[in-house]
Amino acid sequence: MDQLTEAADKLKLLGDKTRLTILCLLKDREWCVCELVEVLSISQPGISQHMRKLKSHGIVNESRRGQWVYYSLNVQDKPYIHAVLDYMPGTAGTLSLLNRQEPGRICE
Amino acid sequence: MDQLTEAADKLKLLGDKTRLTILCLLKDREWCVCELVEVLSISQPGISQHMRKLKSHGIVNESRRGQWVYYSLNVQDKPYIHAVLDYMPGTAGTLSLLNRQEPGRICE
DNA sequence: CTACAATATAATCATATGCTTATACTATTA
DNA sequence: TAATAGTATAAGCATATGATTATATTGTAG
Secondary structure: OOOOHHHHHHHHHHHHHHHHHHHOOOOOOEHHHHHHOOOOOOOHHHHHHHHHHHHHOEOOOOOOOOOOEEEEEEOOOOOOHHHHHHHOOOHHHHHHHHHOOOOOOOOO | OHHHHHHHHHHHHHHHHHHHHHHHHHOOOOHHHHHHHHHOOOOOHEEEEEEEEHOOOOEEEEEEEEOOEEEEEEOOOOOOHHHHHHHOOHHHHHHHHHHOOOOOOOOO
């Protein structure tokens, strides 16, 4: 797959508000699925499917610990994605755009 | 519209290979519609529709001269879009990815 | 082992998207 | 004014996408 096809495919992942919001939340720390469900207005399977897409493109890492699955950013080697996120709000700013509080750390 | 919604909507425009290719071609000079048609494998109305979307989001400028309509990048004030394009090939590199030559400058 | 909690997958559906062809508009030129 | 070239809009269509609900899977705890 050529450079532009691959870039377009990755940028398409950022072109969805839910996924972009997730990536912004991940800027400062890892999040488990249930926390994302608590903060975003979307069902648990909805979150899982977004995370699968992000993972399949290598944009997030998955870490299973106990019954929780934590996701973290993996964009060190994707400069144009990293650059976009640099201009986006981090965890706190994103939560405030969502009119949400930090979720209770139920997990662990 | 909040910051993330607007950013996602603009990034969505970059998440299509045809549009991303057009924006890369525009990095070094303006292009008219007929040149884009000559270089990309898509119909003239297809190009026009992509340009309308890009224009409606302020990502390109339109300049009508004679019977030709020229489009140019307008991303100075859109830092995260500008940053993405900085990592993408310019006109020559994009043409070579497409296995195309510079189109004959039929216009003007 | 059973019950429950967290997550993933499957199936489904409504809408969005990108393309095409046909047609309309606009500007140049004969 | 008529013909033509460049571009835009309209309509139609196949596919992609993002969501939901139902169900399966996995892990923990009693």
